[in-house]
Amino acid sequence: MKPLVCFYNDKSLFYSTDYRVFSNQSSSVFSILEDIKKEYSEAVKILQIDFNLEKAHVFVLNTYEIISIDQLTSELSAPNLTFVSNISKSHFIKKVNTIKEDIKSGRYYQVNYTSSFSSLQETEISSYALFKYYLNQFKPAYPAYLPLPYGDILCFSPELFLEKKNERIRTCPIKGTTRNADGYASLLKDQKENAELSMIVDLLRNDLQSVCTEKVSVDVHRKELPLNYITHTYSQVSGATNLSLPMILKNMLPAGSISGCPKAESVKAIQELENLPRGFYTGCIGWWKNDSFTLNLAIRSFLYDNKKLSYFSGCGIVYDSDAEKEWQEFHHKAQHLTPEGRL
Amino acid sequence: MSKKALIIDHDDSFIWNIKFWLQPEFNITILNHSELKKLQDSEQINTEYELVIFSPGPKSPENYPGSLDLLNKLKIPALGVCLGFQMMTLNHQGHVKAYCPPLHGKTSLLHCEYPDYNNLRVARYHSLHCEPSDEFKILARSQDDDVVMWAEHKKKKHLGFQFHPESFLTEHADKYKSYILNWLSL
Known part of the structure; x- marks a missing residue:
């Protein structure tokens, strides 16, 4: 079997070549997660859930190494x-x-807009070799390599x-981006970058609160992620919950930082604005x-399909956004x- | 004894923040605005609750006719946050106008006649702003751009916030809860 890799903690990864794959067919993403919870509670499972919540894959690991x-x-x-780029400037x-x-008209406050880049030529290099190469380039906190029926995912996410x-749960939304040459100080001074993250913190306070028993707290706000x-x-919001993964995800997906605020209207807008479903x-x-469990947000990611690579990228857009800078x-x-x- | 309150949710993403801001003094039920048409009449709400909260949300008050209608018929106190306050303004001969550039996730200091609330930092999320009629008493304006931030109806039990008291960017959110509790008891 093709290898499967997923972050475990700061320095180590799950690695397996011996696993079973489950995916939802006619049932919902959440019902398959409930079934897996009942059947394979104690096994290590690697999950992948699509943005639009139509598809989930669960890899139940028969054996694995932590490397x-x-x-x-x-x-x-x-x-x-x-x-x-698959979109012109x-x-x-x-x-x-x-x-x-749309923001001026009051429809929403922020939307995360995404598109992609595609490789022009076919490559004879395997997707796993490319994963190892790009792992060394991005040096991400939450990488994953998942072979799926429609292609291989190469994920180099920095976002938790x-x-x-136990009962403690936390989320660490990332918003605010600058070139390293400009640095953290420029981000801290920038009111647009401040507002962009602050509104997502309020949104994630809300979403996390919907699954927590006590009031959630903002532990970190606007800290540097170099x-x-x-x-x-990035910021950190945390709380305590007695719910299990399927119920927590039912309340919290799609994630706030890659949809927008208010979320329901932003998700509708994304469907109108973006040419293809995000998968x-x-x-x-x-x-x-x-x-x-620990789940990343599948950003900074490639899809390898038929010897070709696509890479996806996006930006949070607020009223103060400068289109050129975005x-x-x-x-x-x-x-x-x-x-x-x-590029 | 906590007071029973109903939040009308206008497809907002801050409802749970409002709920936990007001707990435990209020025992809160959430109802989406689209469910309002299923109610036969507003009497059920008048008898079952002590307060109705009209939530923030996207778009304009006119996009929520069911909420505007309920606000008109309500016999119990109403609290409006952002869009909810704009609904109150519109229902009482005031004006709701575009505010450009919109302010989302930003803060201002209050100019308030009550010293306890003067100079407090509050969170703003709005692309519309209110010019309430004389039926309202203005309690606070923003220091930087003089926008009405907080007002109450002089006769009816209607209290409105243009800013978001439930936001983590708002200082001393509990003070506004104390104000609401006191206002309800008068």
Whole structure:
């Protein structure tokens, strides 16, 4: 079987070549999660849930190893690939301006707008070799490599959607992005970046509160998340819950930071604005055992299908967004695609 | 004894924050605005609850005719937050106008005649703003742009916040809850 890899904690990963895959057919995502909970509570499970909640895959691991990230060294020096954006600059700017008009009219406060890049040529390099190569480039906190029926997911997410240990549950939304050259200080000064994260913190307080027994708390706000390609700010909201994973996800998906605020209207707007369904992108991926789980937000991700790669990228758009800067941010998040960082 | 309150949810994403802001003094039930048409009349709400909260939400008051109608017929106290306050303004001969640039996830300091609330920082999420009629007493305005932030009807039990008292960006949220409890007891 193809290998399957998923983050476990800071420095280590689950690695397995011996697993069973379940997916929902006619039933809902949440009903398959309930079935898996009953049947395989004590097994380590790797989950993948689509953004639109139509599809979930659950890998029940028969055997696995916990390996260090350093063990997955790449034999590739640099893949010879060329990527092109699937949206033109003028079209992207038009979309941002449509969103700003919607915000002005009161339809919503923020929308996460996404598109993609595609490799121009087919590659003979395996998806797993590419995963190991890009793992070393992105150095993400929450990576995953999942072979799915329609292609392989190569995920290099820096964002924690949900972590539950015993009754404690936390979420760490990321908003606010700048080039490393400009740095954390520039993010802290920027009122637009501040508002962008603050409204998502209020949204996630709300969503987490819907599954928690006591009042949730904002433990961290606007802290620096330095990556080797860009710098973000993030916050942390936490609480205590006695609900299990299927009920928690039913209340909290799609995730706030990659949909928008208010969420229901933002999700409708995303369907109108984006040309294709997002599929696994901006859904969540992670592990689950008994009552504990850690799920990322599936961002900074590729789909490998028929020897071709697609990479997905997006930006939170608020009224103060500058369309030109958002276009640059859309590219900054994709700069590891080629060794020179050029697209 | 906690007071029974009903929140009319206008497809908002801050409902649970409002619920936990007002607990435990209020025992809160959430009802989506689309469910209002299933109610035969508002009498059920008048007898069952002590307070109805009209939630924030997207779009304009006119997009929620069922809520505007309920607000008109209500015989028990009403609390409006953001869109809810805009509904109150519209129902009482005031004006609700576009506010540009919109303010979402930003804060202002209050200018308030009550010293306890003056200079407090509050969270704003709005692209519309209220110009209430003389039927309302203005309790606070924003210091930076002089927008009505907090008002109460002079005769009816209607209290409205343009800012979001439930937001983590709002300082001393409990003070507004104390105000509501006191206002209800008068």
